[in-house]
Amino acid sequence: MNRVLTPHEIDAFGRELDSLRQEVLNQRGQRDVDHIRGVVRTMRYSEAAGRLLLHVGIDPVTFALGSGALGLAKILENMEIGHNVMHGQYDWTHDPELDGETYDWDMACAAHQWREYHNFEHHTFTNILGRDRDVGYGFLRVTSEQPWNPAHIIQPFVAVGLAFLFQWGIGAHALRLDDTIAGRQPVAELWTRARPFLAKGARQLFKDYVFFPGLALANAPRVALGNLIANGIRNVWAFAVIFCGHFPEGVRIYHEQETRDEPRGAWYLRQIHGSANIEGGRLFHVLSGHLSHQIEHHLFPDLPACRYPEFAPRVRAICERYGQSYNTGSFRAQLTSVARQILENALPSRARPARMH
């Protein structure tokens, strides 16, 4: 239940978050660089171990261990490293290996397309219906405020399918296929958008299912299957974490007219009410790329993510003082909530009382 703030309070709220941000900026330094380089090192060793086990082993134990290690590496690379580096969180280090503009991640989505639709669209127009295409990605109905259509009946199955193919979903999201289907985007433009995605996807497929298996010679099928499993592990994990960030119950959806000319404080409020956190330990946070702190990430997407758990209690305290909700819960609770949303919204909305904001 959120208290309605006066314009004066909204400004004060914004200023408190601004000064929190500045405080964290002033502390940025060696610790953040050590953290991300440590994660990179863990990821590379895990990747090397995974490939080694897959390539030289012949037994099921090394197969399981190898696939798992490779899956772990892909999770770390995509989430804690790729996502955060590509937000420019480490640009201030001037280390070319941590440069957000040139980083390309180990998955099917072309990095420059993601920087555009995610860094700009999603992080600027967060949860605004019609502007933020991340609300259900154009084909899932995750809130009753989205219009229902009969295709939504099968969305529980579509969502499960998306979980296993998540990297392809993230990549294809840049195409705006739904806009073309609805006649809002010419086919020529769809093709322009599709080319970088198809190129990146083809290269990734070649790498995972031709190049590395080829290196393993007789072990090729084993390596290809191991890569498929590693990709699958990463896909399901990323899907679970990301769906918990914006689609649990209680996350607010906005309409464009109510966000017109919103002051910075109101922008902050929208980021908080449009996001949800997941509680967990340090390892869980790193594996989620700190998207377990979706609220803090949306407030300050360019601060090093490893700082989120440190200042999250202060964000929460500010929210409490201003009578604003702060959506957080265990992984299981948030997942259950997301599942319920997907199931309930598969059917046309029942007459429900309007949500209290």
Place this chain on the structure above:
Amino acid sequence: MNTIATSAPHVARIASFALRTTQRVSRALLLDRPFRFWVNELAPVASRVELRARVLSVVDVTHDVKTFVLAPRVWPGHLPGQWVPIEIEVDGIRLRRCYSISSPPNDPHVEITVKRVPGGRVSNWMHTRLHAGDFVRLGAPSGDFVLPAATPAKLLLLSGGSGATPLIAILRDLAHRRALEDVTYLHAARSRRDVLFASELARLGALHPGLRVVLHLDDESPRLDATQLWVLVPDLAHRETFLCGPTGMMDAVAPAFVGLEGRLHHERFVVAKPAAAAPGAGALIHLGRSKRSITTTGRGTLLDELEQAGERLEYGCRMGICNTCRCAKRSGVVENVLTGAISNEPDDDIRLCVSIARSDLTLVL
């Protein structure tokens, strides 16, 4: 490599084609990053991406000046008087500064001589934290403060303070080549304990009759200016002069060279950070890539102002969130309108949509 190229040019061509193809394929398959990681992890000095050098030793030159003896993996070679960019990491941030090379080309190692500047982030870090065995990154040596191809018969090597570093390289090179026919080495220092390379200068002076070493100490005699210079070097007009020193010293001696400009070579160490102008003052923005210069009012954000001037720039949120309009600032002062933070460091990344110019700027656009 040369023998291959002359005996069978197609072999070299095929080799270079194979290398380029491998690089392209590894980039396409995103194998270049892991490759660089493992090189860095297992054999840091072997990196081909950047030129690394091991610090062999650190030598105290004076109470606030140290010489760092570096062993780069490969060295493209330098001319005496040139400088080299050196990159170090201070509190997680890579910082790059250019230092004159104080060693001559025949030296097996590369030496840079660094004065500890009060408040200087790089020089202080190097003095306190850089030790033998550490690595630094180097750029390519560069600079045109060098002797002409034919060594002039009569030379004046004139330096003030740490401006002596390129000139000692020139002097050492001349001594090595036994080309010290008629050289005056005039060095201005604050006091006797601030004289750089004092014992070496004394040794060289005793060894080479063609070398005259003159020391000018600020605490013992009047400040070095044009008149003083003529007194110390009466045949100034007949000499090719190489001048390097602090801005104040260079300005003070400048009148002595009126009419002699053609024989004066100088190198300026930029030490002063640009001062911020008052908010709203107009600024001249140099765009490094497009070679355009734009005058702005200094009131709007750089993104707005540059767009008004007809630049088409990439942008996203226009509120300092999405990082799309990030741009490298080579020099100048900008203010972040969200935080009020001032950026006056060279080579800082700024977001155009939340930055306003507080001085003339050079941007990589």
